Amino acid sequence: xxxxxxxxxxxxxxxxxxxxxxxxxxxxxxxxxxxxxxxxxxxxxxxxxxxxxxxxxxxxxxxxxxxxxxxxxxxxxxxxxxxxxxxxxxxxxxxxxxxxxxxxxxxxxxxxxxxxxxxxxxxxxxxxxxxxxxxxxxxxxxxxxxxxxxxxxxxxxxxxxxxxxxxxxxxxxxxxxxxxxxxxxxxxxxxxxxxxxxxxxxxxxxxxxxxxxxxxxxxxxxxxxxxxxxxxxxxxxxxxxxxx
Amino acid sequence: xxxxxxxxxxxxxxxxxxxxxxxxxxxxxxxxxxxxxxxxxxxxxxxxxxxxxxxxxxxxxxxxxxxxxxxxxxxxxxxxxxxxxxxxxxxxxxxxxxxxxxxxxxxxxxxxxxxxxxxxxxxxxxxxxxxxxxxxxxxxxxxxxxxxxxxxxxxxxxxxxxxxxxxxxxxxxxxxxxxxxxxxxxxxxxxxxxxxxxxxxxxxxxxxxxxxxxxxxxxxxxxxxxxxxxxxxxxxxxxxxxxxxxxxx
Numbered sequence: 001x002x003x004x005x006x007x008x009x010x011x012x013x014x015x016x017x018x019x020x021x022x023x024x025x026x027x028x029x030x031x032x033x034x035x036x037x038x039x040x041x042x043x044x045x046x047x048x049x050x051x052x053x054x055x056x057x058x059x060x061x062x063x064x065x066x067x068x069x070x071x072x073x074x075x076x077x078x079x080x081x082x083x084x085x086x087x088x089x090x091x092x093x094x095x096x097x098x099x100x101x102x103x104x105x106x107x108x109x110x111x112x113x114x115x116x117x118x119x120x121x122x123x124x125x126x127x128x129x130x131x132x133x134x135x136x137x138x139x140x141x142x143x144x145x146x147x148x149x150x151x152x153x154x155x156x157x158x159x160x161x162x163x164x165x166x167x168x169x170x171x172x173x174x175x176x177x178x179x180x181x182x183x184x185x186x187x188x189x190x191x192x193x194x195x196x197x198x199x200x201x202x203x204x205x206x207x208x209x210x211x212x213x214x215x216x217x218x219x220x221x222x223x224x225x226x227x228x229x230x231x232x233x234x235x236x237x238x239x240x241x242x243x244x
Numbered sequence: 245x246x247x248x249x250x251x252x253x254x255x256x257x258x259x260x261x262x263x264x265x266x267x268x269x270x271x272x273x274x275x276x277x278x279x280x281x282x283x284x285x286x287x288x289x290x291x292x293x294x295x296x297x298x299x300x301x302x303x304x305x306x307x308x309x310x311x312x313x314x315x316x317x318x319x320x321x322x323x324x325x326x327x328x329x330x331x332x333x334x335x336x337x338x339x340x341x342x343x344x345x346x347x348x349x350x351x352x353x354x355x356x357x358x359x360x361x362x363x364x365x366x367x368x369x370x371x372x373x374x375x376x377x378x379x380x381x382x383x384x385x386x387x388x389x390x391x392x393x394x395x396x397x398x399x400x401x402x403x404x405x406x407x408x409x410x411x412x413x414x415x416x417x418x419x420x421x422x423x424x425x426x427x428x429x430x431x432x433x434x435x436x437x438x439x440x441x442x443x444x445x446x447x448x449x450x451x452x453x454x455x456x457x458x459x460x461x462x463x464x465x466x467x468x469x470x471x472x473x474x475x476x477x478x479x480x481x482x483x484x485x486x487x488x489x490x491x492x493x
Contacts, residue, residue, distance in 0.1 A: 051389050068395035079386040083408050083490045095404070096394040124491035144394075 001025050001062055001147065001180060002048065008056035009043055016205035017043040020057070023199065023208065025148065029180040032195035034188065034235070036243070040206020041184040045150050048182060049073055069097055072141030072149040072179070076156055078133035080125040080140075086112065087121040090139045097144070107143055114173055115139045131162035138170070142177060149174075151183045155190070164223075167193055171218050188239065192231045193218055200235070200242050209242035275459040280466065283459035291448060291460075295467050298444040301357070301429040302422075302475070305364030309421055312365070313373035314414065321380040321406060322398060338370040342428060346435040360432045360444075367428030368421040372414065379413025380406045412492060415483035422479045426472050445471075 004023040010016045018040040025031065025048075033041045046052040047059050049071050080089045087108055094104040112118060115135040125133055134154060141149055155163040171194065174181055185191050191198045198212045214231055222228050257277045263269070264276035271279060284291060316334070320327040346363050353359040383405050391401045433446035445464050452461035487493045 046389075049389075049393060051392065068393065071393060073390060073393055075386045077384070077386065079384055079390065081387070081405070081408065083411070083492055085491070092404070093394045096391065096396045096400060126491060 001027050001029075003060050003062075004044070004048065004057070005060070006057035007044075007047055007054040007059060009040070009047065009052065009054050018047070018054070019205040019207050021206070021208050022057075025180050025182065027147075027180060028178050029182075030174060030194060030196045031180075031182050032191035032198045033182065033184045033201060034186070034191040034198055034239070035201030035206075036186060036203055038206070039201040039203040041186075041201055042152050043206065044201075045152055045182060045184055048148070049150055066147065069093060069144030070147045072144065072146035074134075074137050074141050074149070074151040074154045076153045078125070078130075078137040080133060080136055082125050085122050085124060086117060086128070086136050089125065089136055090143050093140060093144045111139045111143045114142070114176065116169065129162075130158055131166060134158065134166060135169075138173070142173065142179075145177070146179055148180045148182065149177075151181065153184050153186065156185070156187075163190075168218070168220070170194070188232055188235050192216070192228060192235055193222060198235055200238055202242050210238060212238055272456050272458050275462055279459040280462045283457070284463040284467075287460075291445070291464060291467060294443060294445045294448045294464070295471060298426070298429050298433065298446065298468070299471060301360045301364055301432075301444065302425045304361045305368050305425040305428060306418070306422055308361060308365045309368035309372050309425065310414075310418065313369055313376055313417075317373055317376040317380055317410075318402065318407075320377055322402070334370065334373055337366060342367055342431050343435055346432050350432075350436050356436065360429060360436065363432030363435075364425045364428030367431070368425035371420040371424065372417040375413040375417030375420075376410050379410030382413065383409040408490075411490070412487055415479075415486060419476060419479040419483060422475045423472055426468075426475060430468065 002025040004021060007018055007021045008016070009018040021040070021044060023031075023044075033044060035041055043052065047054055050059070050066070081092065084092070087105075090108045090112060091101065091104050094107065095101075109118075109121070112121060115138055117132065117135050117139060120128070120132065125136065128136070137154070155166055158166065167190065170181075181194075183191075183194055185194075192214065193216075196214055198214060200209045200212065201207065202209045212231075212235055216222065216225070216227055216231060261276040261278055264271075264274055275283070316330055320330050342363055345366070349362050349366075350356070350359045353362055387405060388401070391405055396404070429444065430446040433444045434450065437447070437450060445468050448464045449461050449468075452458070452464065484493065
């Protein structure tokens with residue numbers, strides 16, 4: 001679906017954020033970009049989104065450049081419009097594509113139901129908990145039915161219980177939506193729980209060290225599953241080896 | 245506790261009245277509160293009419309400053325070139341004392357009412373402009389990324405992100421500028437003197453001081469102070485009500 005080929009990015013400050021990064025994304029993939037701070041995970045995500053351009057190498061989409069709405073983006077903060085209701089926040093991407101409110105509402109309602117927010121359509125972001133705000137943010141990213149969903153440490157600021165629930169719900173949403181997810185995280189447990197492919201990145205300059213595949217089908221008991229523990233161990237050893 | 249400010253005020257007024265009455269202070273130096281109230285009651289229509297005239301100038305100036313500042317802040321946020329061109333002039337306008345330029349404006353602008361409004365607008369402009377400019381740039385970069393991602397152009401981003409984000413900043417600027425517009429209107433009237441509009445409260449103050457009508461002068465001053473307080477609280481309350489309706493507080 002998308003190929004990142006030998007991409008490099010150096011910022012005007014002189015910091016080399018990425019060097020020679022290659023990554024291929026296929027349909028319905030779930031890729032975790034895992035690594036410590038400063039390894040260029042977020043930069044890579046911005047390159048994929050087209051919000052930033054590589055100095056070297058390229059980012060190419062199969063079948064031409066993406067249309068607005070082909071890419072969904074979820075940031076670490078929910079970054080909702082504080083003056084707009086939940087419903088209007090989710091309506092925003094469709095509104096920017098020129099859709100009328102009435103025409104967009106069925107899609108908005110459907111996606112809100114999918115992330116478990118039915119009944120909160122008229123609420124303001126200020127009145128919601130951090131976890132619920134993140135659900136709104138995910139709904140907003142999904143409402144255009146994107147081909148690829150980019151998530152930049154979306155659950156890093158949430159408490160552990162909320163994080164676990166959102167991780168499970170994200171997997172359910174992903175299986176149903178069938179889009180490709182690229183999920184940036186610095187948590188080995190999170191990467192092991194969610195992803196089919198775990199891409200280990202190392203800092204200074206940011207580059208991909210190796211990739212670990214996962215055959216795990218995460219369910220309610222995954223965290224107790226020896227296979228999950230083995231995967232966490234494998235990723236931990238891999239990470240220790242990579243940063244050495 | 246709740247009545248403490250009122251009680252303190254009444255006590256101070258009583259002391260003032262007593263000091264004037266028993267201290268032998270002549271009324272042309274410092275009138276007591278009772279004399280001031282009497283001065284007001286002897287010609288309430290005249291003083292209130294003058295207040296109305298000053299407030300008219302104030303609100304006209306506030307409206308003009310609001311429109312100008314939002315337009316210029318929008319222009320500045322849309323283009324770096326406009327920002328570089330506008331910003332130093334806005335600051336220059338802000339640091340130039342009104343009494344120094346008011347005579348020029350009164351000479352240049354033929355109509356005295358318009359001249360007063362221009363003067364008051366200059367004073368009221370800056371806080372509104374600075375606040376609105378800050379507000380237009382206040383949305384987090386992630387939201388700007390999101391708008392770019394969905395292909396929103398400059399105008400949609402302005403209408404759906406920058407302007408709504410600027411509203412709270414604009415409203416707090418409006419509250420500051422409301423008081424300043426009143427000050428500007430009064431200063432301009434004082435500078436213009438009898439050559440000006442000659443109907444506002446400041447002119448009544450000048451007139452009363454020329455005639456040594458100290459109680460009337462004080463009555464006009466008190467009216468002016470009250471108008472300033474009401475204006476400040478009124479704009480503050482209106483701003484809060486708008487923010488509450490928008491779900492921001």
